[in-house]
Amino acid sequence: MVKVGRSAAVAAVAAMALALAACGSSTDKPSAGGSGGSAESRTLTLWHYEGADSAMGKAWAEAIKEFEASHPGVKVKFEEKGFEQIQKTAGMVLNSDQAPDIMEYNKGNATAGLLSKQGLLSDLSEEAAKRGWDKALSPSLQTTAKYDERGIMGSGKWYGVPNYGEYVMVYYNKDAFKKAGIEIPTTFEEFTAALDKFAKEDVTPIDTGGAEYPAQQIFYMLALSKAQRAWVDTFQLYKGKTDFHGPEFTYAAQTFADWVKKGYISKDAAGIKAEDMGVSFIGGKFPIMISGSWWYGRFQEQIKDFDWTSSLFPGNKMAPGSSGNLWVVPEKSKNKDLAYDFIDITMSKKIQNLLGNSGGVPVAADAAAISDPKSKELIENFNTLSSQDGLAFYPDWPAPGYYDVMVSGVQELINGSKTPDQVLDELAGPYNDNLADIGN
Template sequence: MNSHRHPVAARRRAAAGAALAAGCVLLATACVPGTDGSGATGPGGTSTAVPDPAKAGKVTLTVWDQEIRGGQNAEIQRLNAEFEKEYPNVRIKRVSRSFSDLKTTLKLAISGNNPPDVIQANQGYPDMVAFVQAGLLQPLDNYAGIYGWNTRYPNTLLNLNRVSADGTSFGTGRLYGISQTGEYIGVYYNKDVLKKAKVALPRTWPELTAALPKLKAAGQLPIQFGNLDKYPAIHTFGALDAAAGGGPGSRDSILGRGKGFDNEATTEAARALADWTAKGYLPKGANGTGYDDAAKQFASGKGAFLITGTWELADLKKPMGDKLGIMPPPPATAGGNPVTTGGQGLAWSVTSKTKHPDVAAAYLDHLTGAHAANVMSQEGVLPIIPGSEAATLPKDSADGQMVAGWQALNAHDGLVPYLDYTTPTFYDFLSAKLQDVISGKLDPDRLGPDMQKEYAAFLAQQKKRGGAEGGGA
């Protein structure tokens, strides 16, 4: 990036202006007040001009993120260094934690007397909605208008970072974050392991399931898996649910407008997870194996498949090289459209107590623009909007396959939000239930009814709350 601040700022203003001119013409039905930039004012009534961090004086911007893995960490380090070089008056004080640690400590940090300025917040009820309800996040609609974020992103993804005005639901309302990375739960495969077992790369889901006993018979571990961290089972189960045809229904239920989870797809997915465990297609003691440990085992050649997110690619390709491949979970029939869990990385949000909202917003814009997309591609990270660098990736490389899978999923509406978004307690509830399915403590046929009970109780609470608020209006 050019280190001279003013030419760069000028290009940003020009780009933002062009985006705003086209913004709500393209997405007219999607815009909410403030996102088109018309008549919008910044925090405290400031103007709608693109903020210039160079005029903010000396600033320390404290940022909490969970981008600790190889590629993600590398691209954030590069982008942070570029931002500091462009604005020498700004110092970025970065605090990086694992997803689990961030989820555990973040609310306490941002509700304290000295909160960070920028954080990564998980979408859905447990985190983002709870933070908004507590008044801990700053709405970003005005900045979306200034920078043209509403035209930078597909609306279906941008909406996952919205929370309703009454703070009761997500998917609509005011904008409280923007995401940098695209992501989906894919099927990684080790080409050498498949070749040794004389198993062809499956092109349909039935072919994948048929390959599992062949791999085991050949002395190979079919699927590497570790669930000590709990969230991996949610991801694997989401992919199984989508493979069973539950994708559209689950998406509606996650967004609070569906029939729930007591259905054939949920039962089929739960049975598959239990069956894979019982037949030894997953490692023994998977509930006691860490996610990172399982990934390292896969990278060392122990396992034909690894079902996890695209965020793992950079760490896997370093030791595996050309042995590594990735694809979305294959469709039910040859030539069908892929469906899987995914969407976008954690939202980058601005806390409500920050003293530097304009600098924080400029930082978010820096992390998510076209240049940032190219930096991400160089580091093996999937940007939401792949840039020119992604177009140069060899199509048969793992990076090229990852991008092609992302494009196919978006083209065919194949992304289903993460199941843990569903209710404020669904992450803890579902992760515990899935551990019980894997350990054999829970009959897989009970999972759907149990999920339904949890979901129905939440909807009833939402309806009661909405009625009480409406009655008091």
């Protein structure tokens, strides 16, 4: 999946958001009909792509029940869409009369920023102030909610509302490690030693998907292992010129290609999708999976046959991560007032607490209400990452269409069809073209 004109410092997002929630906001009191008159015989069409067993899927399902209970006569027409489906068709659909009233959409310059620049999303600034979203969300969470006239995140008008946090981590099958006689690694050296030992025992250690977002996030994680915050700001915020043959991306491309050669990543991964990756880990077929917190709740629900844990990527101070995806209201929404009410409900303490106890990272929960031990671990790791200014967004964010560029480039590293230098040239081209287009 994808993912800024503010200061470089990223605050301790979850901790600040949880504290802010204690101050109270209008989000606990959704209106019965919004500002659009009678709610009688109306339908709110909602799209999102969260799995039913995920933390977000559970929370949004409960939010739909809450919404219908508080809006007599209104029905929610939920249409489940795939991440890739929305990613590729949103611009066309939102410019038609088939646009939903509210939808989940990927945050960042290349996605929500592009749609805002094209006039396809509603300006939520007035609602954010009126309903207290601007108070409930910490400044760093607001980064992905706001976009300027160029579609660059971090300042300008509100075009979306994030209501969870997310980050990329390492998931470990503890039983597989125990069987192999390997300790769960705490340093990068221990991590690569574990990869090597598994590979020498003819076990492919890393579960990933090169056909979609997972593999490119490993590539970016490796770049971040050699990066400082200034490099992230240059790449993501256009604060200078990114050298694609500098030490960060060069190390990432060479190391990723080397991991494939050593058998740490299967060549078959080039054709694997994210869902297949997750199902393989749930089935105990791999000892390691490097991916996002969005899998956490599903793993809690579905992994029954082995013990598992997670940690931040060993040795890294930064990782792909940010606020979660956004609720956006298409400009052609026929029921904007109801859409705003639904967003309010997803920001209520009841829904946020459910999100936190289901394996998600809430932004406006009551900290004392998060009782699940694994959920506490998830949120504590997020707090650690964000407190060290470690949220580095996602590699596909900077330019429109860059998601597909990243997928293709990493697939070429897996296939060995291009050298690392050739792949970096391919990544540089569209990025620099977009830089020129926005006048930087």
